[in-house]
Amino acid sequence: MVAALASGEPEAVVVGGGVRVPRLARVVPDAVAVGDGGAGLEWGRGPVLVTGGTGGLGRVVARHLVVERGVRELLLVSRRGPAAEGVEGLVAELSRAGARVSVVACDVADGAAVADLVARHGVGAVVH
Numbered sequence: 552m553v554a555a556l557a558s559g560e561p562e563a564v565v566v567g568g569g570v571r572v573p574r575l576a577r578v579v580p581d582a583v584a585v586g587d588g589g590a591g592l593e594w595g596r597g598p599v600l601v602t603g604g605t606g607g608l609g610r611v612v613a614r615h616l617v618v619e620r621g622v623r624e625l626l627l628v629s630r631r632g633p634a635a636e637g638v639e640g641l642v643a644e645l646s647r648a649g650a651r652v653s654v655v656a657c658d659v660a661d662g663a664a665v666a667d668l669v670a671r672h673g674v675g676a677v678v679h
């Protein structure tokens with residue numbers, strides 16, 4: 552407990568006498584680019600689902616995935632989906648960059664709707 556307080560971390564848990572703090576860690580090695588076959592890894596097979604993919608950050612992420620990461624299949628999801636402003640232009644841009652893009656209306660707070668979405672499209676990775 553003293554060590555947890557002394558760590559200065561905003562969040563910590565004490566487990567079995569040890570202090571644990573949250574950290575993000577890369578689970579796919581840098582060398583394995585999405586879309587290059589993935590060397591047998593499951594990650595990257597099927598479209599990359601971007602939640603809020605028609606919003607401000609979602610668009611930035613989508614461009615990054617296609618241009619910098621070589622993603623060739625994107626599934627952009629928001630509640631308005633294809634009805635969101637500027638979607639046509641976004642899809643055209645990403646398509647010119649070499650990606651196959653689907654834009655789907657789905658409320659990701661609705662578990663059943665998300666289960667259906669994943670079942671219908673298959674998903675290789677999720678950026679939420």
Ligand SMILES: NC(=O)c1ccc[n+]([C@@H]2O[C@H](COP(=O)([O-])OP(=O)(O)OC[C@H]3O[C@@H](n4cnc5c(N)ncnc54)[C@H](OP(=O)(O)O)[C@@H]3O)[C@@H](O)[C@H]2O)c1
Nearest residue numbers: 603604605606607608609628629630631632657658659660
């Ligand atoms: N922009 C920044 O600098 C910044 C910085 C730090 C954190 N953030 C956080 O990052 C997130 C995205 O920011 P943003 O600037 O990209 O916002 P944004 O332009 O408003 O985009 C949000 C996107 O999420 C979708 N969305 C919202 N609720 C949804 C739901 N239940 N199911 C599916 N899609 C949903 C919206 O579309 P629909 O309304 O059609 O569903 C929209 O496409 C926000 O949570 C924001 O607080 C942003």
